[in-house]
Amino acid sequence: MKNYTQLSDTELVALLKSEDNSGAFREIYNRYWGELYNTAYKRLKSYEIAEELVQDLFADLWLRRGSLNITTLLKAYLFGAMRYLIIKQIHLEMSESEYQIIAAMNNIIIDNSTEETIFVNDLYNRLQVQMDNLPTRCREVFDLSRNKHRTNKEIAHSLGITEKTVENQITRALRYLKTTLRSFLF
Template sequence: MVYLLYISVVMKMHNLHKISDEELVNLLTKDNQKAFTEIYNRYALNLADFAISKLNQVEDAQDIIHDLFIKLWEGRRSLIITANLKTYLFTLVRYKVIDKIRHNITRREYASTAQRIADYFDHGTNQQLEVRELNLLLQNSLKEMPPRVQQIYQLSRHQHHSVAEIAKSLNISTQTVKNQLSKALKHLKKSIGNVIIIIAILINNSL
């Protein structure tokens, strides 16, 4: 009887594409790498398509799926899925997409604010001086950050290097690059708020 049970388990291990999601999750919690691979093969492409459809950025979508499956494997032993596996994975991707959109909005806010400064102070010597003062405010904000964060930010925003290119040139992981860029953007967001207030004051004074 025990031998037959063993044979049944072995057969399932070699035919994972035929077993249910629930059984795959059960195997995954027991450190079964083949079960993890089967889950990846079963859902990764559809999850990536979903992320791409929301972000319109292939690289960002790939990063989301990559991070999701890394965390799925790392947290396998404590994995608790109350719904079905498909719903669970798509829900995780949905939240990650929302976080990425928020992150991208921060970037757009920075670019939009910089353009508003340039548009408003486009004429006149005094206005140009004020533009330089506002740019100095942003530069000073950058200088408040650690040197490595400044370097990564400059490579990304001013030299337009990709995350992968920065990671390779600095010999660090892509995740480290992302973390440092996130720190830089959070810090600059405070400065952006100050700049918007300054613009409002200057506009009101000119009326």
């Protein structure tokens, strides 16, 4: 039986790719799962989601082991993949919170009960208060995007900023609103 702990990352990847070597895979997992987990947790602040992302990453690594084309260092490859998964998760969470607000408003509009009407009005008022707490430029960009339905390109042109800055301001606003309204929605 091989002592995989003595092998370099390059040797482990070669064994994993050419021989479907589960021992090589286990060693790669043992070397990097802790760092990957910590990275995911620092960004997402959720033990469960961090663990799930690490498991997804390694499951994908095992499933694609025969076709792996790692041209950089293994560590760089794994952390690049984790970065992508974290970004994907953040976008998913932002989309879900937007969806929950819209769904709550749609459900209330369909059922015009007094309690739900009060809830919608309260939600709208809280949203307005939280939007007022955003920095001026961030609030302006968010308002143009969500209330006036302008594209990022139109917003960038009218405010004299880059599209990337527009995206960053919208992301910042959504993250802030999601955080501040989460307790109210749940």
